[in-house]
Amino acid sequence: MIYIKKEDYNSIIDYGREGLPNEVCGLLAGKIEGRDRIIEKVYYLTNIDASPEHFSMDPREQLAAIRDMRKEGLIMIGNFHSHPETPSRPSEEDKRLAHDSNSRYLILSLADTEKPVLRAFIIRNHTEVSMEEINISS
Ligand SMILES: [Zn+2]
Structure with a gap:
């Protein structure tokens, strides 16, 4: 299970x-x-691709975030990105770029802007996708 605070969920x-x-x-x-991952801090990075279909995190912001995690004693749990038009599941490109089976890949679908869908995935060997439940706590 992945735990995220309601305010972080809303901010994403x-x-x-x-x-x-x-x-x-x-x-x-x-x-x-144990088996749970508790999200305590979210870093909002710039998508330097500025594209509706791709993302690349700004490398300098990424580095700054990793430094901040170290300073705060936090572990990298994973990342998130949005799908403006498509469902919340990893695209072929997402799978190809997923290098860490220990990481959690959160995908926010805004295909229905009134009903955003945030899901968490584990991606193994760039092919095997499984979902992990997200618990939103207030
Ligand atoms: Zn994607």
Whole structure:
């Protein structure tokens, strides 16, 4: 199970909506307790591709986020990005770019802007996709 605070969940959705029509992206940090991953901090990064179908995280912002995680004693849990027009599941490109089976890939679909869908995925060997439940706590 992945735990995320309601305010972080809402901020990710806001960020995704503000970024339309392009994809947005960011990093997720927190702690791991047994099988659970608890998101404690969300980093909102610039999609330097500025594209509705691709994202690349700004490398300098990425580095700054990783430094901040170290400083705060947080572990990198994974990342998130939005799908402005498509469902919340990894695209072929997402699978190809997924290099860490220990990481969690959160995808926010804004295909229905009134009903955003955020799901978390584990991607193994660039092919095997499984979903992990997200618990939104208030
Ligand atoms: Zn994607």
